[in-house]
Amino acid sequence: MNVNETLRKASSELGTVDIDQLPQILQKMSSEITQMEKDLK
Amino acid sequence: MLTKADLLKPENFALEFFRENDFSRYQCKKCKNWFWSKVEKDVCGDASCVSYEFIGNPTIPGKLTWRKIREKYINFFKSKGHTQLNRYPVVARWKPDTLFTGASIFNFMPWVLNQSTRPPFNPLVVDQPSIRFVDVDNVGLGTGRHCTQFSMMAHHCFNSPEEIYWKEKTVALSYEFFTKVLKMNPDKITYIENLWKGGGNAGPCFEVMSGGNEIATLVFMQYEEIDGKYVPMKMSVVDTGYGLERIAWASQGTPTIYDSIYPKIISFLKKQARVKQYDKKIFEEYCKLSSVMNVEDVDVEKQKKILVKQISKNLNISEEGILEQIYPYHNIYKIADHTKALCFLLGDGIVPSNIQEGYLARLLIRRSINALRNLGIDISLEEIVEKQINEIKDIYPEIENNKKDILKMIESEEKKHLENIKNAKPIVKRIESLVASTGKKTFDKKSFVMLYESHGLDPEIVKEHLVMPSENVSTIDIRKEIRNNLEKEEQQKKKLGDYKKEDPLAFLYGLKPTQKLYYEDEKLFKTKATILKIFDNLVVLDKTLFYPRGGGAEPDSGSIEGAKVLDVENHGDIIIHTLDSTKGLEENQLIEIEVDSDVRDSITRHHTATHIVNAVCRKVLGNHVWQGGTKKDKDKAHLNITHYETPSSQQITKIEKVANEIVKKKLKVIKTSMDRTDAEQKYGFKIYQGGAVPGSKLRIVNIDGWDVEACGGLHKDNTSEIGKIIIRKIEKPHDGVIRFVFSAGKSADLWEAHRKQILKDCAEILKTTNAKVPEGAKKLFEKWKQLRKKLEKHKQKQAEKTAKEIKSEKVGTVDLIVKEVPNASPAQLQQISQKLSTDNTFIVLLGTGEKVNVFCSAGKNVNINSGLIASKICQDLGGKGGGSPVLAQGFGTDKKKIPGMIKKIKTELIV
Numbered sequence: 001m002n003v004n005e006t007l008r009k010a011s012s013e014l015g016t017v018d019i020d021q022l023p024q025i026l027q028k029m030s031s032e033i034t035q036m037e038k039d040l041k
Numbered sequence: 042m043l044t045k046a047d048l049l050k051p052e053n054f055a056l057e058f059f060r061e062n063d064f065s066r067y068q069c070k071k072c073k074n075w076f077w078s079k080v081e082k083d084v085c086g087d088a089s090c091v092s093y094e095f096i097g098n099p100t101i102p103g104k105l106t107w108r109k110i111r112e113k114y115i116n117f118f119k120s121k122g123h124t125q126l127n128r129y130p131v132v133a134r135w136k137p138d139t140l141f142t143g144a145s146i147f148n149f150m151p152w153v154l155n156q157s158t159r160p161p162f163n164p165l166v167v168d169q170p171s172i173r174f175v176d177v178d179n180v181g182l183g184t185g186r187h188c189t190q191f192s193m194m195a196h197h198c199f200n201s202p203e204e205i206y207w208k209e210k211t212v213a214l215s216y217e218f219f220t221k222v223l224k225m226n227p228d229k230i231t232y233i234e235n236l237w238k239g240g241g242n243a244g245p246c247f248e249v250m251s252g253g254n255e256i257a258t259l260v261f262m263q264y265e266e267i268d269g270k271y272v273p274m275k276m277s278v279v280d281t282g283y284g285l286e287r288i289a290w291a292s293q294g295t296p297t298i299y300d301s302i303y304p305k306i307i308s309f310l311k312k313q314a315r316v317k318q319y320d321k322k323i324f325e326e327y328c329k330l331s332s333v334m335n336v337e338d339v340d341v342e343k344q345k346k347i348l349v350k351q352i353s354k355n356l357n358i359s360e361e362g363i364l365e366q367i368y369p370y371h372n373i374y375k376i377a378d379h380t381k382a383l384c385f386l387l388g389d390g391i392v393p394s395n396i397q398e399g400y401l402a403r404l405l406i407r408r409s410i411n412a413l414r415n416l417g418i419d420i421s422l423e424e425i426v427e428k429q430i431n432e433i434k435d436i437y438p439e440i441e442n443n444k445k446d447i448l449k450m451i452e453s454e455e456k457k458h459l460e461n462i463k464n465a466k467p468i469v470k471r472i473e474s475l476v477a478s479t480g481k482k483t484f485d486k487k488s489f490v491m492l493y494e495s496h497g498l499d500p501e502i503v504k505e506h507l508v509m510p511s512e513n514v515s516t517i518d519i520r521k522e523i524r525n526n527l528e529k530e531e532q533q534k535k536k537l538g539d540y541k542k543e544d545p546l547a548f549l550y551g552l553k554p555t556q557k558l559y560y561e562d563e564k565l566f567k568t569k570a571t572i573l574k575i576f577d578n579l580v581v582l583d584k585t586l587f588y589p590r591g592g593g594a595e596p597d598s599g600s601i602e603g604a605k606v607l608d609v610e611n612h613g614d615i616i617i618h619t620l621d622s623t624k625g626l627e628e629n630q631l632i633e634i635e636v637d638s639d640v641r642d643s644i645t646r647h648h649t650a651t652h653i654v655n656a657v658c659r660k661v662l663g664n665h666v667w668q669g670g671t672k673k674d675k676d677k678a679h680l681n682i683t684h685y686e687t688p689s690s691q692q693i694t695k696i697e698k699v700a701n702e703i704v705k706k707k708l709k710v711i712k713t714s715m716d717r718t719d720a721e722q723k724y725g726f727k728i729y730q731g732g733a734v735p736g737s738k739l740r741i742v743n744i745d746g747w748d749v750e751a752c753g754g755l756h757k758d759n760t761s762e763i764g765k766i767i768i769r770k771i772e773k774p775h776d777g778v779i780r781f782v783f784s785a786g787k788s789a790d791l792w793e794a795h796r797k798q799i800l801k802d803c804a805e806i807l808k809t810t811n812a813k814v815p816e817g818a819k820k821l822f823e824k825w826k827q828l829r830k831k832l833e834k835h836k837q838k839q840a841e842k843t844a845k846e847i848k849s850e851k852v853g854t855v856d857l858i859v860k861e862v863p864n865a866s867p868a869q870l871q872q873i874s875q876k877l878s879t880d881n882t883f884i885v886l887l888g889t890g891e892k893v894n895v896f897c898s899a900g901k902n903v904n905i906n907s908g909l910i911a912s913k914i915c916q917d918l919g920g921k922g923g924g925s926p927v928l929a930q931g932f933g934t935d936k937k938k939i940p941g942m943i944k945k946i947k948t949e950l951i952v
Contacts (some may be wrong), residue, residue, distance in 0.1 A: 001812070003796050004767060005694050009815035010803060012690035014822050018770055023802040026818060029804060029825045036828040040835060 042270040047238060049073070053245045054234040058212050064232070076250075077232040078146075086231040086250035088186075091330040094252035099294035100229045101219075101251075104385040107289040108436065109300050110223070111168055111194065114283065117222050118166035118196045121214060126167040128437075130726050131190070132398060137733040138240075140398045145169035145195035146262075146280045149242050153199065154262075156275060157737040158717040164198035164205055168285070170385050170437075174401055177408075180378045182345070182371040185328045186254075189405065190382035192285035201276035211259050211279050215249060218283075223292070225251065230260075238266055254291050285586055296328040297370075303377035306428055310376060314416040316369040323366055326352050372412040379405040379412075380422070380429045387447040388430075388440040390667045393454045393684035394777020395494070399683070406454045407497045414462075419768065423451045446663035453685045461496045468496055469506040471930075477509060477908050477925040484511035486522060493519045508927060546612055548576040554614030556584035563645075563755055566599075567635045572628050580618045580626065585609075586636045589616050592731055592754050593671035594648055598640045602632035629917040640675045641755070643788060646763045647678035649710055649744070649756045650700070650785040654766065655730060656748035657699045658682050658781070661692055668730035668780050673754075676788045677769065684779045693768055696781075700766045703747060707761040711743045724749045765789040767796075842870055844876035852951065853924035855903050859885045859946045861939055870896035885910065885946055893918050893933040899926065905951055913950060917942060 012031045017025055064077040069085035077084040084090040115125055129148045136150055145167050152158045171193050179187035195213065198205045212232065219225045229251050237246035238258040244264055249257040265273035286302050300307060325669040330348050344752040346514045353360045386402045393403040409422055427448060434441035476488050481572040484507055492498045500514045550571055558565060565586060574581040580601060589611040590596040596609035601620060608619040651671050659666040662684055670681040720728055720739045728741065728751045744760065757763055764786035772780040784792045802810050807817035849856040858877055862870065865888030874884050880900040888894035895914050897907040911929035915922035918938055922931010
């Protein structure tokens with residue numbers, strides 16, 4: 001897979017989000033996971 | 042200039058043919074129109090003057106099917122020297138002022154009629170499937186004769202430069218066809234004298250009637266209509282229209298037109314819906330009387346009621362008994378009609394959406410699904426459309442070729458609409474709360490229209506879920522409202538157009554057309570030209586290298602005698618350059634002009650790439666794909682296409698891959714000027730991807746074997762000059778339209794470097810390798826979803842716990858709960874409220890966090906208005922809120938006021 005195909009696949013795994021926003025979306029998800037884990041404790 | 046009375050003068054209709062064939066002229070005792078008949082008659086034979094006499098008593102022998110009549114018609118006119126013209130699409134892409142082909146004459150409007158181009162054949166015969174939406178409310182048991190889609194059989198001849206044939210031969214041919222080919226009794230035919238006008242043209246016509254059925258119209262188009270007066274056209278045209286379905290109806294004598302053209306579909310639907318065979322007496326009576334109805338003049342629903350009352354009186358049967366018999370058939374006929382129209386609409390490239398022609402296709406789908414629900418049939422619309430395609434595939438194989446796409450679109454729309462119906466309750470409740478929050482006491486027509494347009498919910502479905510009283514609104518009222526709104530928009534557009542007309546670029550008057558050097562030599566970037574006109578910072582030259590803004594392409598940039606060119610626009614044949622300054626420039630001065638070759642290079646790469654991506658989308662996604670707007674700039678381009686769902690990542694990758702293969706194939710991009718008719722006949726109507734193009738000659742851009750379009754834009758000479766194409770992203774500007782944003786050439790290389798960085802960033806966040814980013818993203822997403830679910834359950838448990846701790850207090854007959862709930866979101870407050878709610882409770886919950894969330898609900902026995910209370914509480918707490926009498930919410934900002942507010946609620950607000 002080339003760069004675009006890889007990013008497109010990653011984007012579709014998240015429900016086809018804007019590729020340019022992928023790092024921000026992943027970062028946000030990661031932070032929310034940390035917060036949710038904290039809330040569940 | 043002539044008047045209507047001039048056109049209706051008897052000498053315009055007194056033909057030798059009538060004298061030779063023993064016809065006489067009579068005046069209708071009912072409508073006072075003049076008509077010709079072989080036997081003396083009191084009435085003209087129009088449906089409004091005589092009820093359908095042919096029902097149960099066909100006027101054409103042999104019970105001929107529409108297929109047989111079509112064959113006989115085409116063969117007859119071919120034997121009389123006419124050449125058969127293949128049908129045009131039902132979407133009139135070549136005609137700038139219409140969405141659909143409404144008659145065969147549309148095929149020649151405006152370009153043949155204004156003599157921009159020649160007719161493809163002359164004389165010709167055609168079977169032209171046509172679409173008319175104005176009659177949609179008449180379909181079914183409205184009049185029993187209106188069809189959304191119908192075939193207009195026609196023979197045309199264009200009498201320029203010399204006359205081929207005119208009135209005498211036209212009427213003689215019609216008479217021979219009806220009496221000799223179809224063996225109709227000559228005494229049953231009448232020719233009514235009338236005036237036809239449409240699309241700015243007009244002429245005398247004969248309406249050919251038989252037993253109340255208009256089976257043909259013979260128009261002698263020879264005038265242009267200007268402000269209600271008539272001036273002769275340069276060319277006179279024989280414009281005929283023979284209603285294929287109506288002739289089949291006359292031959293079969295069935296109660297409605299639908300019974301004669303859709304017998305198999307009707308029989309299938311009857312069986313599925315277990316509809317009893319109707320009482321012939323009631324049905325024939327209803328259908329005969331319904332001939333007088335016409336939605337253009339009357340309120341159909343009101344007329345139907347009058348009709349039922351009349352039949353009830355005539356036959357001594359209860360009105361309920363009549364309605365019970367006719368209503369299932371009303372739905373069956375609607376489905377049969379609409380599904381056939383959908384075969385042509387979707388087969389000819391319409392994608393259902395919420396705008397223009399796409400919206401009208403969606404309307405037919407929704408009406409059909411609602412009709413299926415009314416019948417209680419549990420089969421898919423897709424199945425019925427497939428049956429329709431199978432019925433017509435021998436005559437219209439192009440519809441069969443697009444079957445896969447048609448059925449996918451139907452499936453997708455059906456799924457959406459059924460989902461809307463299923464989810465109607467929360468949607469209606471939400472809108473009801475909004476309406477109540479504005480202080481309105483009834484659910485108004487505007488809200489019904491909104492729910493119909495945005496969610497496809499009929500008023501009847503909406504009313505099922507409403508608590509508040511509503512205006513008495515029917516589906517027909519809604520459609521009238523939508524139609525009125527559309528008309529208002531059109532008028533507004535016209536006004537804007539008129540405003541522009543009042544503000545002409547007067548300084549352009551008298552200037553010669555600009556010589557367009559960019560078409561003569563696309564590689565010429567520097568030359569000299571003479572200034573013809575200067576107006577403010579606008580400059581007009583005798584010739585230019587600057588390609589103007591247009592067709593979605595940005596204009597060239599560069600300089601004129603050192604001044605920067607900010608914009609270039611085309612006004613008719615004159616090109617206007619906007620400069621940053623015109624200081625030092627003079628009219629008649631010889632100056633140097635220079636186009637930025639890098640910008641030109643990028644825009645042309647993107648333009649040719651746009652044609653390629655469009656062609657590949659059609660190949661990968663289906664034949665329904667049509668260009669719906671483009672923009673070509675120096676660093677990127679976008680292409681809007683009509684498509685019913687977001688393409689998958691695999692489809693996008695495939696489109697990109699095939700587009701790049703075309704680049705690598707080094708295909709020639711051939712630009713030629715062609716006669717319009719030749720281009721249409723050679724390449725079909727797909728050439729109008731960018732919409733209707735004016736003029737007798739078309740500039741055709743042909744990418745060998747892949748794409749042919751009428752396009753005035755600048756292009757590369759070979760696909761290899763484009764360079765790499767990268768699809769940057771996909772957007773959905775609105776329903777039914779997908780936007781591909783892409784870059785080509787150097788911009789694509791830059792973009793690829795940017796993408797590499799994005800991938801690297803993603804890999805770092807996911808702590809994985811570049812190749813495993815998709816897998817990592819999937820895992821992270823799964824974990825996020827699981828935790829959210831877990832947290833939701835956790836919050837629910839907390840809500841239950843909180844609810845158990847809350848006790849109500851009795852105030853009169855009401856169980857009152859007023860409670861502050863720390864750290865509760867609006868959703869949590871709603872959950873707690875649901876646990877506590879009974880018929881006698883009035884609940885006010887104040888969730889405190891960063892702000893105060895307010896939630897109110899009233900049980901059905903409680904006479905306290907939640908909306909008003911919530912509004913007051915929120916206002917006092919420094920925020921706002923509202924809702925319906927039973928459910929309301931909002932927020933406040935001043936937490937300090939909560940204790941006082943709780944006291945106030947108990948002592949003042951609810952007492």
